[in-house]
Amino acid sequence: MDHNKIPQATAKRLPLYYRFINNLNHQGKKRVSSKELSDAVKVDSATIRRDFSYFGALGKKGYGYNVEYLLGFFRKTLDQDETTDVALIGVGNLGTAFLHYNFMKNNNILIKMAFDSDPEKVGTTIGDVPVYHIADLEKKLDGVNVAILTIPASEADGITDRLVAEGITGILNFTPARITVPEHIRVHHIDLAVELQALVYFLKHYPLEETKQLD
Numbered sequence: 001m002d003h004n005k006i007p008q009a010t011a012k013r014l015p016l017y018y019r020f021i022n023n024l025n026h027q028g029k030k031r032v033s034s035k036e037l038s039d040a041v042k043v044d045s046a047t048i049r050r051d052f053s054y055f056g057a058l059g060k061k062g063y064g065y066n067v068e069y070l071l072g073f074f075r076k077t078l079d080q081d082e083t084t085d086v087a088l089i090g091v092g093n094l095g096t097a098f099l100h101y102n103f104m105k106n107n108n109i110l111i112k113m114a115f116d117s118d119p120e121k122v123g124t125t126i127g128d129v130p131v132y133h134i135a136d137l138e139k140k141l142d143g144v145n146v147a148i149l150t151i152p153a154s155e156a157d158g159i160t161d162r163l164v165a166e167g168i169t170g171i172l173n174f175t176p177a178r179i180t181v182p183e184h185i186r187v188h189h190i191d192l193a194v195e196l197q198a199l200v201y202f203l204k205h206y207p208l209e210e211t212k213q214l215d
């Protein structure tokens with residue numbers, strides 16, 4: 001299937017769908033309706049039907065979607081059979097929380113190593129993840145191509161340049177810095193302040209039903 005044909009908004013919802021469908025499969029459920037899916041993942045059912053039509057899952061009226069088919073599709077599309085190793089840079093408040101969490105629900109993504117500049121943290125292991133000195137970044141990264149940035153904003157540019165030079169292709173940036181990268185690198189910014197502001201704005205200006213449509 002041509003992934004370029006799936007709109008980015010749809011692609012972003014795939015992991016959400018996957019997690020729910022996977023749970024249903026564990027419970028032994030064979031089919032699911034778009035209404036059930038909608039209630040569980042909080043995306044309206046028209047959007048779900050449109051999303052699913054992109055990957056050829058056409059639900060039948062009164063039957064819904066076949067759980068096994070969906071699961072197979074999501075596994076392939078999200079590369080669930082392949083593990084993606086991730087490096088985390090900055091083992092402070094936020095970074096430490098991520099290391100403890102380490103995406104246990106998504107066992108195809110693994111934070112394999114972490115880096116910090118604080119000698120007190122270097123050499124420790126947090127949630128099974130070794131913390132190396134940032135000076136050793138180039139030596140240790142070997143084969144990792146996704147990084148999470150949880151360092152102070154002032155450090156983001158310098159560290160990003162080093163990551164890019166080492167062949168990192170995806171960065172999940174939690175710092176407020178707007179980092180500049182070459183075109184072939186994908187950066188996702190997660191700015192909690194912006195998300196909260198957007199939430200408060202929507203609460204004030206849009207009735208709940210309209211807000212849901214924008215998910």
Ligand SMILES: NC(=O)c1ccc[n+]([C@@H]2O[C@H](COP(=O)([O-])OP(=O)(O)OC[C@H]3O[C@@H](n4cnc5c(N)ncnc54)[C@H](O)[C@@H]3O)[C@@H](O)[C@H]2O)c1
Binds near residue numbers: 094116121151193
């Ligand atoms: N804590 C939050 O709730 C929160 C929320 C949203 C965004 N952020 C952003 O996430 C980032 C991290 O926040 P935090 O609260 O965890 O900060 P923190 O100060 O607790 O942690 C930052 C860590 O980065 C390390 N560090 C500093 N310079 C480094 C370098 N050059 N190389 C490697 N490690 C280095 C520090 O030693 C420290 O362990 C910040 O940019 C912050 O603005 C934090």
